[in-house]
Amino acid sequence: MEDDVRDAGPARVVFGTGTADRVREEAERLGATRVLLLSTPSQARTVRRLREILNPLPVAEFGGAALHTPVEVTERALEVLRGHGADCLVAVGGGSAIGLSKALSVRTGLPQLVLPTTYAGSEATPVLGETEHGRKTTRSAPEILPDTVVYDVELTLTLPVAVSVTSAVNALAHAVEALYAPEAGPESDRRALEAVARIARALPAVTARPSDPEARADLLQAARLAGTCLGAVGMGLHHKLCHTLGGAFGMPHAATHTVVLPHAMAYNASAAPDAMACIARALGADGSAPAGVYDLVAGVGGPTSLRGLGMAEADLARAAELAVAQPYPNPRDPTREGVEALLIDAWHGRRPD
Numbered sequence: 001m002e003d004d005v006r007d008a009g010p011a012r013v014v015f016g017t018g019t020a021d022r023v024r025e026e027a028e029r030l031g032a033t034r035v036l037l038l039s040t041p042s043q044a045r046t047v048r049r050l051r052e053i054l055n056p057l058p059v060a061e062f063g064g065a066a067l068h069t070p071v072e073v074t075e076r077a078l079e080v081l082r083g084h085g086a087d088c089l090v091a092v093g094g095g096s097a098i099g100l101s102k103a104l105s106v107r108t109g110l111p112q113l114v115l116p117t118t119y120a121g122s123e124a125t126p127v128l129g130e131t132e133h134g135r136k137t138t139r140s141a142p143e144i145l146p147d148t149v150v151y152d153v154e155l156t157l158t159l160p161v162a163v164s165v166t167s168a169v170n171a172l173a174h175a176v177e178a179l180y181a182p183e184a185g186p187e188s189d190r191r192a193l194e195a196v197a198r199i200a201r202a203l204p205a206v207t208a209r210p211s212d213p214e215a216r217a218d219l220l221q222a223a224r225l226a227g228t229c230l231g232a233v234g235m236g237l238h239h240k241l242c243h244t245l246g247g248a249f250g251m252p253h254a255a256t257h258t259v260v261l262p263h264a265m266a267y268n269a270s271a272a273p274d275a276m277a278c279i280a281r282a283l284g285a286d287g288s289a290p291a292g293v294y295d296l297v298a299g300v301g302g303p304t305s306l307r308g309l310g311m312a313e314a315d316l317a318r319a320a321e322l323a324v325a326q327p328y329p330n331p332r333d334p335t336r337e338g339v340e341a342l343l344i345d346a347w348h349g350r351r352p353d
């Protein structure tokens with residue numbers, strides 16, 4: 001059997017229901033005495049609760065985390081952090097709050113405790129994507145990885161169904177691309193396929209019963225597995241395209257992943273037949289893996305076209321050009337014409353074969 005040794009996953013993970021109640025003791029384990037609480041604007045209630053649980057550690061709050069981690073937002077938060085002499089970051093929310101925590105930590109060296117409330121998976125990766133002047137750049141370093149992750153299923157119960165769907169497909173995308181990554185190995189394959197199977201099972205259950213803690217826990221575990229895949233191996237064309245569409249065209253992160261994934265898979269299918277066969281099996285799909293993902297999304301009422309997300313048809317050619325401007329590993333060579341054809345299919349929302 002091949003060896004598969006990687007540095008992936010956070011230093012400490014607490015997973016369960018009601019685990020947010022332990023956040024003060026977890027922060028103290030990291031040496032916190034002055035906590036800066038980070039969140040997105042819609043998380044005010046959860047922030048209030050955490051403030052009480054963490055009492056008396058919080059010295060300041062910054063609720064302005066935003067998609068794609070804009071550098072100007074990080075700079076404003078940095079002023080708050082320095083103004084209050086914070087010595088630990090506690091972020092609650094999705095990839096936006098966790099991205100801000102990473103951006104602050106990389107600039108200050110402060111420890112990070114994060115409580116994920118979506119399925120984006122950023123908590124499990126040493127990767128930070130930031131946007132400045134309409135361009136998204138990504139860096140990776142071991143110290144970017146959050147020190148402690150507290151998953152509390154209860155915090156996910158309020159995630160609206162539409163966001164749950166797109167966020168879960170964002171997680172699915174990590175697992176799918178991990179299966180055809182050049183660094184893929186037996187351990188990342190195992191985790192990725194388990195994530196695919198769990199998402200295919202748990203997502204319809206969550207959309208049918210959004211307040212069911214069992215279904216939510218299943219989906220959160222799947223997202224965690226998918227996040228560790230994202231942290232362990234490089235991503236391909238699908239992620240590159242979504243970064244381009246988000247960074248240069250302001251497209252919403254998770255919804256764009258949801259629309260593009262079946263089409264990026266269809267582009268790669270002929271060059272990664274084994275991965276696609278495994279994905280189709282894990283999805284329980286009768287037909288191809290790309291069609292299986294498209295049907296899963298359509299079946300839970302998720303977005304299926306870039307047109308529906310407000311992308312201008314006139315921008316597709318430029319997006320294709322940007323997405324192939326620099327080489328990166330992908331099973332099939334990303335050509336400008338091929339990627340533009342893929343984007344046209346995604347714009348119309350055509351079901352792949």
Ligand code: NAD
Nearest residue numbers: 040042067068094095096117118120122125127155158159
């Ligand atoms: P997000 O963090 O912006 O959350 C989406 C929306 O849902 C926000 O309005 C948020 O306030 C709200 N929300 C979150 N949790 C909620 C809850 N439980 N109840 C009610 N509302 C809730 O978006 P996201 O999709 O989680 O993350 C996307 C961002 O994360 C992007 O910037 C993306 O680039 C980044 N990301 C980074 C990595 C990485 O490894 N670096 C991985 C995945 C995503």
